[in-house]
Amino acid sequence: MLACLDMDAFFASVEEASNPKLKGKPIAVIGAKERTVVTTCSYAARRLGVKTGMSKFEALKVCPQLTLVVGNNRKYTYVSKEIMQYLTTITPDVEVYSIDEAFINLDSLDFDPESFAYIVKTHIYKKFKITCSIGVGPNKFIAKLASTVFKPDGYCFIKDNEIINFIDSFELKALWGIGSRLAKKLNNMGIFNTADLRAYGKEKLCKVFGKNGEYLYKMACGVYEELANKKKTSVKSIGHSMTLLENNPSVDRCYNYLLQVSEMVSNRARTHKLSGKTICLCVRYANFEGVAKRYTLPFFTSATHHIYDASLDLFNQIATPEKNIRQLGVTLSGLLEKTVMYSNIFDRKNWKSIYKAVDSINKKFGSSAITYASVLNCERRGALTISPAWKPSGIRYINVK
Amino acid sequence: MIITLDEKISVGAIFEGGRIKPVWFLYKHMKVIIKQVCYRWKEREGENIIYKFTVTDNKSIYEISYSTMTYQWYLLAIDEGSLQC
CATH class of the missing domain: 3.40.1170.60 (MutS, DNA mismatch repair protein, domain I)
Structure with missing residues (x-):
């Protein structure tokens, strides 16, 4: 259970x-x-x-x-x-699922x-x-659905023989992995609830949705095989984004934010002994349009100056500052565990000593006790939002402001 | 209305069994007697552990903090107005 x-x-x-x-x-x-x-x-x-x-x-x-x-x-x-x-x-x-949810x-x-x-x-x-x-319930999917039934301060126990009636009482959108687009597609196929999904049949669903069809069919039968995962799973990327306060920020101001976000990514990579090769930049405009581009370096890095240089290049290639930039995000992926790379053979400075000194000061006096001077130009500093992937420890832990 | 402050204050508190219980504090030359600790939580900034409390004198709600690095208490915010606890 x-x-x-x-x-x-x-x-x-x-x-x-x-x-x-x-x-x-x-x-x-x-x-x-x-x-x-x-x-x-x-x-x-x-x-x-x-x-x-x-x-x-x-x-x-x-x-x-x-x-x-x-x-x-x-x-x-x-x-x-x-x-x-x-x-x-x-x-x-216990699997901590998000800041306010857990499976036991x-x-x-x-x-x-x-x-x-x-x-x-x-x-x-x-x-x-x-x-x-x-x-x-007998699995995570049923337990999650059951937790929503008698909110707030509710308790709901679904026994094995009650599963089918229970899931049939929900709309399709309540099922994990079914968003409004997929629900609409299913509606167009004449599927409006889990009973319709079961009646449609596993084979036909697999024909239309591939592997996902089997997943949908199993969920419609109340089957969900994943257990509560207490083990720390390895991450595939480290990313941070920041919503800018300023309207129509100048290019220089965007650079300041890019540096800040690059440092946040690098800091987490250094803390958790990770380095990566691929840097992805996301730019979102005030009209909610967005562009993204990635670049793979010829070497692994955990260093702010490498991440910043790459994201700056990407920014100059894809961003349209006249369109009122609202949000900037940088992600480091292609990760290598247990490796911290501060410099490459072309770097002349002793970056390792610099980063180690910065990290030890920040460890004692708090994040950003020492940082790049141009970051001080940013009206917003530090992680200000709790991401859905936030966890109370490990790489997904962020000491939010 | 919530007024945000960041003022150093003097606090009378009981430290017992690993727990801190603020009892009174001085604000604008007035002694505010704490009738109830409404909430307590802990924050970390580097090696500095900051204990935070919302307390009430049954009139207003105050947010106060204690830094274990500087041994300093701060008054962070006041929510003024009538309150029936």
Whole structure:
């Protein structure tokens, strides 16, 4: 049996718990005071029509009494870490899925799923004054769906003989891997629910969707073979992106941000002893159009100056600064583990000593205690958002601001 | 309304069993008696571990912090106004 723990409106609940004045009020957590969107909102706000992803102006329009709270990422990552750590005191078979979700393998426990849910929910409420919903099922897919049924503060246990009826009660879009485009395609094929998917048949689905057809058919039968994965999986790339605050930023300002993002990527590569060959630059404009291009170096690197040089070249090739650049992202891939490369044979400076000195200063005094002077020109500095891939430890851990 | 500050303050606190319990603090020459610690969490900046608290005197909510590197307390924010705890 597997349990899926899903925190209820996590960021908003933590804000409500830490400020009793907000309790029960419609609140929305936003990223920053400047132009921004709703990261999450309380259930009171949801009832009044506020949705995640709305701009703060849209949110205030549908709910004028809404209180906007600037999110405190470090508070959320702390609470998440503590909760995930607590789960591992019950069983080591815990997969941290995201900042507010975890899968727990219940097979080795001496008590029933209901007792597990009661213990966990009581602890979380007592310690952090927030609630969570727990779904239990024979696999991750069913457990995840079950966790959504009685939100907030819910508990739902789906037994083996209830699976088919249970999944048939959901829309296709609720299934993992089915987005609105695939749902539309399935609708056009006369498939509107999981019962239709099963009736269509595995072979026909495989003909249309290839390997994915088998996956869809299995999900429609409530079969999902992946277990809770507690092992740290190796990463394929390291990437950071940053949304610029300035309207119509100058090319020089874009360069400053590129340097900052390159340093963030390099810093993580150096910390986790990784080097890579391929650098990918993504540029997104205010009209949400985007361009991306990659370049593979003839050598492995973990160094900021190499990553920055490559991304600068790519920027000059693909970016159109007149189009109002909104976001810049740099990714390092083609990774080699247990290798830190500070320089290549053409570098004249002793980069290794420089990077080691910078890293030891930042380790003691905090990230960016020492950094490139031109980064100080950036209005935004450091990782300001919690990525969906965030984990409480390892390479996916980022000490967000 | 939340007012953001970053002021050094003097705090009376109990350090017991690895836990910190702020009891009062001085702000604008006034002694604010902490009636309840609403929330506590920990942040890390390099080797500096910063303990953060939201506390209330049953009138306003205050966010205060304690740095283990500098042994300094700060008043970070005030949410003023009436509050019934």
